[in-house]
Amino acid sequence: MSEAWIIDACRTPRGIGKKGKGALADEHPQHLGATVLKAIAERNSLNTAEVGDVIFGTSSQRGRQSGDLARMAALEAGFDIRSSGVTLDRFCGSGITSVNLAAANIMCGMEDLVIGGGAEMMSTFGEEGTAMSPFLDNGNMVLREMHPQPHQGVCADAIASMEGIDRVALDSLAAVSQARAANAIENGYFDKSLIPVYKNDGSLALDKEQFPRPGTTLESLSELKPAFEAMADYPLDEVGTTFRAMVLQKYAGLDIVHSHHAGNSSGVVDGAAAILLASPAYAKAKGMKPRARIRAMCNMGDCPTLMLNAPVPAAQKVLAKAGLSIADIDLFEINEAFSVVAEKFIRDLDLDRDKVNVNGGAMALGHPIGATGSVLIGTILDELERRDQQFGLVTMCAAGGMAPAIIIERI
DSSP states (O other), X not given: OOOOEEEEEEEOOOEESSXXXXXXXXXXXXXXXXXXXXXXXXXXXXXXXXXXXXXXXXXXXXXXXXXXXXXXXXXXXXXXXXXXXXXXXXXXXXXXXXXXXXXXXXXXXXXXXXXXXXXXXXXXXXXXXXXSSTTTOSSOHHHHHHSOOOOHHHHHHHHHHHHTOOHHHHHHHHHHHHHHXXXXXXXXXTTTTBOXXXXXXXOEEESSOOSOOTTOOHHHHHTSOOSSHHHHTOOOSTTOOOHHHHHHHHSTTOOOOOOOOGGGBOOOEEEEEEEEEEOHHHHHHHTOOOOEEEEEEEEEEOOTTTOSOTHHHHHHHHHHHHTOOGGGOSEEEEOOSBHHHHHHHHHHHTOOGGGBSTTOOHHHHOOOHHHHHHXXXXXXXXXXXHHTOXXXXXXXXXXXXEEEEEEXXXX
């Protein structure tokens, strides 16, 4: 079996995912995808006719994000029509899965040059008719009875309550995320991969991160009200089913303390990312210099009702596949969907906090659902190079109680 090499990675800045405030909110999702695809092709002098596939993650495939965004973005980017494209949905894990599938195609010998990535315009969610929880409350009562699946924010509060992780710990991690992101931006740690987005008329839409709040402190976070308490008790149907009741259906007697809010949850943003992968034979023939190899990848499932707990077993599984231990990993990226996800990950695996999300995470920078995994792979690769280190592990929770994971090894 061949190796899969990472040749390059790039991404857009993340814009606030709200109409009237977000710098990217008026752009077409396909245009964001085209921006990173065009950049990665130009940066690497690609003959796009030889790109076997473009695999993109996009979670909300409605309205302008429907219709195979990967293929349409590649066409707008000027790719040769012989380069195909496919769009997948593993909820928040889509951007890791797209890269994993790209790597798998190369490793099994089916393709030599594949782009994995993702794009998500969260600013379109309301206008495209996305309900409060469209992928969980879809009328399938048989599934709801088997595996009640509440809103993710309610899940985050439930897990924190079960684990005894208090609000101070959650807010402290959020403050660290903001401080680390501010430091990374100030020192240009993201610059290598960052691609500015231009409007169709050629004017600049966005060339820097729009979401971070660098002045955030533990004190300012403590003033924010919990965001999911009212949602937990909102009636979802005519019989009054609530998200709280869904949790209690599986975890009777749990006293859910509501501790997550806008400051210690992931930000709603727009963005896109692309990762270029090649077989060693193709890369050598074209004179491409590899930056990393895929050492191992996996998928993991866990309780759908708690939804957010699969990253820890996913990390353990991918480490076993790679033949590595926690001590071998130089850097970890665990998506900060909610503070409790990262905090539990650190505690359960007994990690050195100075190796985890060292340039901040989604609480500071935002979480463009289908793109985030690919963003994190590029981020950890850049940081491994900057620090002259070897191994990076990336994982993240996904709806349905899932987590993909990947370990990359710097070349």
